[in-house]
Amino acid sequence: MAMQREQRVRNFHQAKWDEPCIFELGTEGERGQLLPEVEPDIEAVVGDVFASLPEVLQRKTRAKLPEMAEMQVLRHYLRMSQATLGADLNVDIGQGTCTMKYSPKVNERIVRNHKLMETHPLQDESTVQGTLEAVYGLDEILQEISGMNKFTFQPGGGSQAILTIASLMKAYHEANGEGDQRDEIITTIFSHPSNAAAPKVKGYKVVTLYYDEHGVPDFEALKNAVSERTAGIFITNPEDTGIYNDKIKEFTRVVHEVGGLCAYDQANLNGIMGITRAKEADFDMCFFNLHKTFSAPHGCGGPACGALGVTDVLKPFLPVPLVEKTGSAYTLNYDMPLSIGKIRGFIGVTPVIVKAYAWARSLGAEGLVEAAKVAVLNNNYLLKHIREIPGASAPLSDVKYRIEQVRYSWIDLCEETGVSTHDISLRMADYGFHLWSSHHPFIVPEPFTIEPTESYSKVELDEYLAGLRQVVKECRETPEVVKTAPHNSVIHRVDESVLDDPSKWAITWRLFKKKQGFEL
Amino acid sequence: MKRLGLIVNPIAGIGGRLGLKGTDGYTLQALNAKYGATPVSAKRAQEALEVIKASGVDVEIVTCGGGMGFEIAKSLFDVVTCVGQPEVGETTSADTVMAAKRIAEASVDILMFVGGDGTARDIYAAVGADQVCIGVPSGVKMHSGVYGLSPMKSGELVSVFLSHGHMRTETAEVMDIDEEAYRDGKVYAKLFGYLSIPVDRRKTQNKKSGSHESERYFQDAIACYMLDHIMDEDTYYVLGPGTTTAQIQRKLEQPFTLLGVDIVYRGKTIARDLNESQLVQWIEGKRTKLVITPTGGQGFLLGRGNQQISGVVVRSIGMDNIIVIATKNKLLSLGASPLYVDLDDACNEGLGGYRKVITGYDDVVLKKVTY
Structure with missing residues (x-):
């Protein structure tokens, strides 16, 4: 018989190691692995490999890295791992807005396959057909989910996807001769702060809508905000409040009527996946964070993917290259004269794309809706x-x-x-x-x-x-x-x-020591 | 029959148009002699009472004479009881305290007072939080959270309270400016106590809030944007009260008054702490723009805390020449509520609708303005 856990809380106690920062550990001269010296015969043939490095890239002093044996490093990180309440350790639903869901371990095994792990982004496309097939396959799945006509996986996360959208809007209006005239972006106070920040990077003025008495963005305010200066709107639905804005199609209509574009921030699609689509709400663009809805692990600010889909009208402006299919072969299309160029290197973070593809394929259409x-x-x-x-x-x-x-x-x-x-x-x-x-x-x-x-x-x-x-x-x-x-x-x-005090916080050990007045 | 207590502070609100920081310590006679002031609180009391009368609630008014409510009440209601008179001809703080005590002793269901923070402090001193009260806004300083949004809204609240058998009450802050902090150049409202008021969040003023230090960064961004892109060399800028507008003068390294109305021209503060008539004189025939910010937590753009900027002043500057600035946090503190104006009818209607509020550098929010 299963334990009845639902009525009581656990007698929990987390491990407490009082573990120092790794920079405070180690002993001078201590090493994890001792590698053999380069043999003279090899050195005689190869020469001084570092001489080819530009001088500006060569360190003047040795890096002050911790000097530790392998066992102490292992012990340090095992202790640190016990000092977290990670996604695989606790019931993580209190991390609202993050869309914490299980990342199946089988997908980790798939991306660790040497056929993916040992490829290089500069390889000829004919040698990475399997990877390109997975990228193209996910593109097709996301097109079906969103109603959009083409996806790029180049943005390395949600904020980069938003920056890409702002860039696409600018390119589109410039191509139509309205680049200077349309200098305003509308967003809402509920939207992720990047929805206001990224357009500013592109030189846009930002108009923010607040919410009405129903907890959704004020529609009357939108009607007063739009004009011939409107480049577009960035909006989310449902917002983090979980309230669905049933006037969303009215929002897109009002923006389209003045010639603006509509971008749907669907970083989190989780509640409406397979139920409503960006296309039917008349959006021109939408993006999904693959580490949210599509189960790729959250990267703690690391490599991720903001999969961005657009309608046919905007496809020529997408970043290059696009993964396309010619006959039975998958190809990289760089021949896009109207493209905004690159937002990030290559075609995106392929392990993340492949994990999302594997997850979507394992669930199937019915499973995604379920x-x-x-x-x-x-x-x-x-x-x-x-x-x-x-x-x-x-x-x-x-x-x-x-x-x-x-x-x-x-x-x-x-x-x-x-x-x-x-x-x-x-x-x-x-x-x-x-x-x-x-x-x-x-x-x-x-x-x-x-x-x-x-x-x-x-x-x-x-x-x-x-x-x-x-x-x-x-x-x-x-x-x-x-x-x-x-x-x-x-x-x-x-x-x-x-x-909140810029004079105290630090994101590196060196900066911490500097701000605390310690010897560097 | 329900019983409604009524106290009118006859001189409350007069100081606003005169550019005073309140009328505490003044008499009506002195204000008349010095400034030619005309009373405003009686009119506001009448507006609130008319709403109560129109609601049809069966009510007896318990009040005091000498301009403290009896005369207005008698003109509108059949059953009016007078429980006291001012000691001498002019009302003072002691008279308000006396009136509140006597009215409370007469077992009224709710005590409606007409005045500002000084009046609220007197009411609190007399009855504490035991007596359910509601303020009709008529003061210069209204940092307390005890007032209805307007005289009419106060009247509506009283009508609903008297009509309903049970209406939830809550304690609301009685606040007034901390004069010591004010002399140091900071607007900090000091808490003096609590009054018990009926709960209707939409019909009661949020208490004003002093600015947090982090707000300075946002205020700074607004000021930079104003100086870089909005303010030109040919225009006189009338800056309303508040720390957000004052930040513009700080950036210019110019003197300013936090609670007063100043004029900036070509990067210099050329006039400070102006009253209504001085403002009218200054702006006559000049290209002028008005820069205002919602006061504290109320969401009032005009008509509270900046009564110097009257309907006459606003019309003279022009409705299209009003620039509203506020930090996003200040706007968020208002919830879904709109911004309010409380001037004459023509101005209120002219200012109503959606307005752009500058909230940062090249950053605006669209907010509804109503009255």
Whole structure:
């Protein structure tokens, strides 16, 4: 008989190693591997290989890398791995907006095949037909899902896809002789900040729409915003609130009427995949983050893919090369005179593309729709139960159902107990659940955003709910315990104020030492 | 029959048009003698009472004489009880306290007062949070969260409260400017206590909020954009109150008044802390633009905290020559609420609709303006 986990929280305690930063470890002269010296006969033939390096690329001093033996390095990283609440370790649904879903391990095996791993992007296309077939295959699948006519996989993530869209809009209007006239991009306050930032990089002015009393972008404001200066709109639907904007086709109509283009930020397609399409809402472009909806792992800022699809009208402007099929052969098309050029190298991050292709093929058309339906069902199961927790609420709209996620609020609980959403999130870590942190823009007081996707079982959703109920109970009975959490985690409270202080935060060890006044 | 307490502060709001930071410590006679001021609170009380009367609710008004409510109430309602008079001809803070105590002792269902932050402080001193209250906005300083959005909205709120058997109440802050901080050049509203008010978020003013330090970065971006792309050499710029507008003068290394109205011309502050008539004189015959920002957490563009910029001033500058600036965080704090104006009818209608709000460098938000 299965254990009944749904009614109770775990007696969890995370490993705490007090592990130093790797730059603080090691001993001078210590090595992991000792490689043999170059034999004189070889050196005599090859010469000084470093002499061919331009002088500006040659270091003046040795890199100050940690000097450690292999065993100590292994131990360090194993300890670090125990100090995380990673996607494969915890019920990760508290990371709302991130679309945390399971990344099947079989797909990792596929991309580690030497036929993919050992290829080089400069190889002749005739020697990488299998890789190109996978890219072309995913293109066809995404065309069917979106209704668009061609996809590029070159953007290395969502923000690059948005930058590509802004570039396409500019190229399109310039080709029509309206490049100077159309200098405004419209977006919404709910949209990812890159939707405002990327157009600015391309020199556009940005007009932002706020939301109306129904929790969706103000349609009347849009009607007042559009003009002959409008280059286009960047919009998301549903937004991170999980509220579906049923006027979306009206939005695209109003923008098209003044000659603007419509771009659909579908970085997260998870709730409507196979149910509604960008084409039917009259969008000219859309993009999907393959690390969200299509199960490729989140890269922590590393290589990813913002797959960008466009209609036939915009296809000539796409980045080069495009993967195409001529007869039975897959080819790279660089012959696109109107192309915006390159956003990133080559055809994109092929392991990510192949993982998404494998995932989509393994589910099939029916499976993809089923995934969306289960994600929505899971979300509304949580919505019903969280609404029943005294002190929790789902503001912005009274609609009964949301799509794939919900931005909730602890404002009532906070006013009653003085415990904030930040306190609650840290206390959830004491029960082995990842804390939530992504709630932009901060329009909901004391926010928390939950997005269960289709990957989590009912037992896991119930276990998460039990965690929430337990912490809410503590807010009322022992609020000090919550306010001083976490107690069972790797580290206690940290002073987060430094994150907002440019004179203190650092993203490298060297910069940290410099800002702290240590000897470099 | 329900019982409605009524207290009118006869001199509340007069200081706005005069460019004063409030009328605490003044008498109506003194203001009349010095500035030729005309009362505004009586008119606002009447607007609120007319809404209550129109709602048909069966109500007895409990109030005081000497301009504190009895005369206006008697002109509109049949059952009006007078429970006190000012000590001497002119009302003072002590009279407001006395009136509030007596009205509360008469067991009213709700006490409606007409005034600003000074009046709210007096009401709080008299009745604390025990008596359900609502403010009718008529002050210069209105940092407290105890007022309806307009006299009519206050009247609607009272009508609903009296008609419903049970309406949720909440405590709302009674705030006033921290004068010590103000002298140091900072607008910090100081908390003096709480009044109990009926809950209707749409009909009650959010409390104003001082600017967080991080806001300075955004204000700086707005100021840079204004100086780089908007402000030209041939125009006089009337800058309304607020830390966001003041940032423009900071960037220019010019003096400014945080709560006053200044004029900037060719990069220099050429006039400071102007009242309505001074403004009218300054802008006459000149190419002028008005730069304003919503005050605190209320979302009011005009008519609150900047009453110097009256309908006369706005018409003189021209409706199309108004530039609105605000940080995105300030706009987010307003939720889905629009921006408000509260001037005369013609101005309100002329300013209504969707307006661009400059929120950063080459960055605008479209917000609805209503009244």
